[in-house]
Amino acid sequence: MSEKIVVDARGTACPGPITKLVRAYRQAKNGDIIEVLATDPGFKPDVQAWVKRTGNELVELTEENGVIKAVIKVTAKK
Amino acid sequence: MTEKVVVLGAGTGGLVAANLLVSHGYDVTLVEKKDYHLFQPGMLWIAFQGHDPSKYMRRVDTLVKPGVNLLKDTVESIDLNERTVKLESGKTLDYDKLIIALGVSYDYDSVPGHRQLWETYGDYFSGPEHAQRLWKHVSSLREGKLVLAAADPLYKCPPAPHKAAFLSSYTLKKMGRKDKVEVILALPFIHAYPSETMAKIVEPKLEEAGVTVMTMFTVESIDVENKKIYSMEGEELEYDVAAVIPINKGPQIEITPDSVKDEDGFIKVNKYTLEVEGFDDVYAIGDCNNTPTSKTGVTAHLGAEVVVDRILGYDAKFTGRTNCPIVANGTATFVISSYEHPVIPVKFSKFKRMLEDLFIAAYWSSLRDPEKWRSVFKAYFEATDPTKLGESGW
Structure with missing residues (x-):
């Protein structure tokens, strides 16, 4: 069964929202959706770089009222 | 009647809290399972430059002020509803205020x-x-x-x-x-x-x-x-x-109710007051809590000061401030951020290395006599407030 994992990283200071994404990824399996909410502006390019390196799929990357939402489909787990 | 405060763990946060509270006249019991306190960054110098461990260790009983009731024991479980702490020795402690400073456990x-x-x-x-x-x-x-x-x-x-x-x-x-x-x-x-x-x-x-x-x-x-x-x-x-x-996971102890721990065992607190979710008489400071900031000695020290001030009746708030030193060949820099402001650019310099060496030299004293160092640290943290230094950094 595929699952949707929501990661709320709003207001996270150093070391930042990517930490929470990496932690969720460890638990995830192929087919799962990870949704990350963040307020750190650096998260946008970071999540793009992370998806490119890991080979997972970035389904959505939007920003509304200062909240960045990234939706990732897990496809690259071994 | 004197308020009874139980502090769990004699790391940086626990020692600072216990020593500050006893100087304000509280009845303080500090529980620690080890005989020695370790200056944790020292492990880097042991592992990579061959330093002697004794340089970075002190007996816990030399780091507490007279009046602190130091118990060498291991915490087994805490019941926040009953206000009790069960120890391995079979002893049960009760408290008016509880400060959990039990650090992380390793998996x-x-x-x-x-x-x-x-x-x-x-x-x-x-x-x-x-x-x-x-x-x-x-x-x-x-x-x-x-x-x-x-x-x-x-x-x-x-x-x-x-x-x-x-x-x-x-x-x-x-x-x-x-x-x-x-x-x-x-x-x-x-x-x-x-x-x-x-x-x-x-x-x-x-x-x-x-x-x-x-x-x-x-x-x-x-x-x-x-x-x-x-x-x-x-x-x-x-x-x-x-x-x-x-x-890194939260401390491996049983807490009732279990709901105060997150999925990794870190204790859920209000990120400003450091009160454990749902309990205004219990605080969790330093590495063991789930505040969205770096886990460091500095945050434990600053968290302890906030909690002591709150117990004294002030509306003190934890800022999430970090000041993580990075040392490199004769120089150093600090990673400075807070809840209010992301990391600012701080360049390496010899002056910052001197500051870091001073902080290290002051370490044991700052644990035992935190009240003496408060004004020094306060000035430092105000002068290097990331919201004031801003994008141009330091």
Whole structure:
């Protein structure tokens, strides 16, 4: 069964929202959706770089009222 | 009637809280299972420069003020509804106010091969004896690869592996093995440092020191027989000696209600008041709580001050302030951020190295007599407030 994992990283200071994404990824399996909410502006390019390196799929990357939402489909787990 | 405060754990946060409260006349009981307090950054110098552990350890009983009731015991369980703490000895303590300062616990079993790697090479996180084991391997490495990696991005002291890389590369240079041993720093982050702002400052220094940096490398499994580390991101690294930072989890004790712990066992608190969710008579400070800031001695110290002020009746608030030092060849910088402001650019300088050396020299005194250092630290933290320094940094 595929699952949707929501990661709320709003207001996270150093070391930042990517930490929470990496932690969720460890638990995830192929087919799962990870949704990350963040307020750190650096998260946008970071999540793009992370998806490119890991080979997972970035389904959505939007920003509304200062909240960045990234939706990732897990496809690259071994 | 004197208020009874029980403090669990004699790390940085616990000692500062206990010593401040006793000087304000509270009835303070401090529970600690170990005889010695360890200055944890010291493990870096033990592991990578061969320092003697005794330099970084002091007996806990020499670090508490007279009047603190120090109990050598292990916490077994806490019942927040009943207001009781059960100890291994069978003793039960009750309290008016409880401060949990129990730090993190390490998980060497979730990453296949990790326990075996740790038993073989040691690391610079879990204790002076393990740091000494790592030093044995680092100092006898004639050629090959020294890999410094992490099993998870959430670990104590974000710049610890960077310091490890700097210190080991200087040691290897001194030993004349710089060309024969490659130091590889492989971390889960997108940039050479978790914060891109500081990555821009730290990366050239790492390059200068000859350190190879690999980003987006989170250890998934370790093959100790074939000396290979595999990452969650799909890459592999060969090593001759390796130290992998373990997964950090909350303290391994039973708490009632269980709902105050998050999925990794960290204790859920209000990030400003440090009150444990749902209990205004219980606080969790330092590494054991779930505040969205770095797990460091500085945050534990500042958290202890906030909690003491709140117990005294002031509306003090924890700012999430970090001040993580990164030392490199005769210089240093600090990673400075707070809830209100992301990491600001802080350049390496000799002056900052002097400040860091002063902080280290003041360490034991700042634990035992925190009230003497409050005005010094207050001035420092106000002068370096990230919201004031802003984008131009320091």
